[in-house]
Amino acid sequence: MKFLKVVLSSALIALLASNVALAEIGVEKDPLAPRVPPDLMEEAKKWKNPFDSTPENIAKGRALFQGKASCFTCHGMDGRGDGMAAGALEPGPRNFHNQGLKGKSDGEFMYVIKNGSGGPGAMPSYAPGIVTEEEAALIILYERSLHNIK
Numbered sequence: 217m218k219f220l221k222v223v224l225s226s227a228l229i230a231l232l233a234s235n236v237a238l239a240e241i242g243v244e245k246d247p248l249a250p251r252v253p254p255d256l257m258e259e260a261k262k263w264k265n266p267f268d269s270t271p272e273n274i275a276k277g278r279a280l281f282q283g284k285a286s287c288f289t290c291h292g293m294d295g296r297g298d299g300m301a302a303g304a305l306e307p308g309p310r311n312f313h314n315q316g317l318k319g320k321s322d323g324e325f326m327y328v329i330k331n332g333s334g335g336p337g338a339m340p341s342y343a344p345g346i347v348t349e350e351e352a353a354l355i356i357l358y359e360r361s362l363h364n365i366k
């Protein structure tokens with residue numbers, strides 16, 4: 217009887233542990249916490265977007281995001297962090313419809329696009345390589361345009 221109890225309780229612990237692990241996959245982690253290392257933050261924030269946030273430039277950024285830049289595969293077509301690969305990622309990709317992201321600078325976004333977000337299973341570097349820095353700047357305008365949309 218005691219043996220059965222031990223078996224049952226360890227099965228329960230294993231089940232709970234696997235549920236916890238499953239629950240974390242694809243879920244965002246501290247979306248508003250900085251991703252730029254503290255010693256590089258000042259430098260990152262100096263970067264200013266060379267493009268104005270006009271409807272034309274936002275549309276160019278959206279076309280890249282939803283097309284050749286392939287951001288949509290993880291971030292989703294509408295930037296809600298629900299792309300087809302999102303479920304396999306830990307931490308989950310950023311949902312750009314988060315008003316709190318207004319507190320981050322374009323330079324911080326550019327840093328992540330260039331260097332990745334750090335850690336295994338996180339976002340890899342996309343510029344230069346998949347996109348040029350100019351294309352990334354246009355994509356940032358699109359991502360920013362989503363912060364106010366529910």
Ligand code: HEC
Pocket residue numbers: 244245247250251252281285286287288289290291301305306307308309310320324325326328329333334337338339340342346347352355356359
């Ligand atoms: C392979 C999946 C994947 C692709 C493709 C991808 N990302 Fe990400 N991205 C992530 C993940 C995961 C995170 C969240 C990482 C974290 O929370 O540390 C993220 C976070 C970000 C952030 C948030 C940075 C911050 O400070 O909060 C930006 C900006 C970003 N991605 C831009 C892009 C752009 C632009 C593209 C396309 C050029 C792109 N991503 C393509 C997975 C991806």
